[in-house]
Amino acid sequence: MIQIEGLYKSYWRSGVELAVIRGVDLFVAAGEFVAIMGPSGSGKSTLLNIIGCLDIADQGHYQLSGERVDHSIPHKLAELRARYIGFIFQSFNLIPTRTSLDNVALPLLYQGLSRSARKSRALSTLQRVGVADRSTHLPSQLSGGQQQRVAIARALVNQPQLLIADEPTGALDSRNGEQVMKLFKELHEEGHTIVMVTHDPVIGEWADRVVSLRDGVVV
């Protein structure tokens, strides 16, 4: 699913170059559930963003589902994101002025699906994650756990092969965090490939495999 070789990424912070990823190789097989762990500043989020085609690497080769990811073409990156990847964020990132249903249906809009098709697929996806009864609620009317379920539904609605999750339990209490991990486990068992960043070893336990990052290299 993911083949990464020799990845480098640095940022410029007030005139100083900061190497964040310093030669990472990573292979993730289709259907794997991988947790990337490491202390803050280890570059795990940057690596995840590059895997999710949200950020661009300075150097290295990256193949996603057999397709070479060319970081120089933003349009191509958008296409890859739309076709293969569903994102789950720490702070849910739901659009606050839209209902759960609208939030979940939004990715389908960019696919050009009709209104009724979007609605029915969004509803069945909300059902799948267990919050169909909250479809007409605004994010502010939902608990954190419910919001994250809606966000997961939004990530799933496009039926992506790869789920990318950045600290998915970071904003949740342990009970809700466990619920979300249970859902991840189910999704994994259904065949989704999941790459998740976390700094919480308890959450890392849920993954098949843990990749540890320190100072921009895999340890």
Added chain:
Amino acid sequence: MNRFRIFIELLIEALLALKENRLRSLLSVIGIAIGIAAVMTVSAVSSGGKAFVLKELETFGLRSVWVFRDYEDKDPNRRVREGSGLVEQDLPVLSGNCCPAVHQLSPVTLAENDPIIQWGNRYSNAAIKGVNARYLSINNDRLKLGRGLRQEDIRGRRPVVIVGETVGKDLFPQMENPVGSHLRIAGRKFRVIGVLQYKSRDLLASIGSEGGEDANNRILLPYTLVQQMNGNREISYLQAEAVSLNQAERAVAQLKQVLERRHRGAYQYTQVTLASYLKTVDRILSGITAMGVVAASTSLLVGGIGVAGIMSTAVVERIREIGVRMAIGANRRHILFQFLAEAVLISVMGGIAGLVIGLLLGGLLDLVTGFPLIPTTGGVLIGLIVSVLVGLASGYYPARRAAGFLPVEALRRD
């Protein structure tokens, strides 16, 4: 088809975003509306003004030219010449084939010693003009009642007159139809054969450019009779109709040439043409319009800058949303289109509101002042096109900025 549906949906997304910021959207819409309304009103005032002036100038006959002696022609080395430089004998030549640019022509002879005009114990202060049978047609005069002068009236020096409305009211206040009644000019009895239709020259009268003549306080009679009253065979001036508006100057030149030749250069002649007035009016109004449009466009520009400002703020405020949208499948073009659509929607709504305000304002002004404002279809169309362009121009930079973010940058900000 798919792509079309996406853009329709993005247009709806843009509308939703505007609805979420109702007050702010409304204020921006008002900004544009004021600008468009101002531009609309200015252009309507100008076209209305043009029509208004034209309508009044038409009361002189648009193709009219006046030729008269240039009284500043006196050569200090020569004896001062008396007279108008126009005499009866000139007429057969001038009316012949001399002047192809002249369609028709009338001599005008004014009474020299303010004769008293009366009927019974009622008096009139009307202007007396001796003319021929062609005059009414040249001067764009219509008859309300009765008939015009005929060739026989001129040749036979028949004591008949055509009177303006005011004359009729002054002398025959009780009569619906003064045709057939009589009046006295310098003691001599004349029969009224026609009444002129009312002519409105409110604007020209108000700016004092009517040459001191009230169009409705005139008495027209055979010029031969006025010559008789004056005791000579002079003609005060010529009023002619050119074959077309563009031929007015040529008609004047032809008439002047004939006159100078006939009088062997004894007099010089000058002229007034409505064509040149029209040109002047047009130039003045175009100048005023241009200034007005510039001034009005400034308010439109300010409105546009307002929209650009609002959109820039919206992009900063919604940067995280932009990142999310990119993460879940939007490409740069989708983001660009959505924000551009917001700006254009604001601007077009403003444009439509502005057109409506402009039309209402124009109607109100027309009602209050009687000054006609003429909104043209072209003006309305241009207003709409301009508002789309303003939207595109003011939305382009913010929308490009929104679309240019790397998703990770957009998601990182708060």
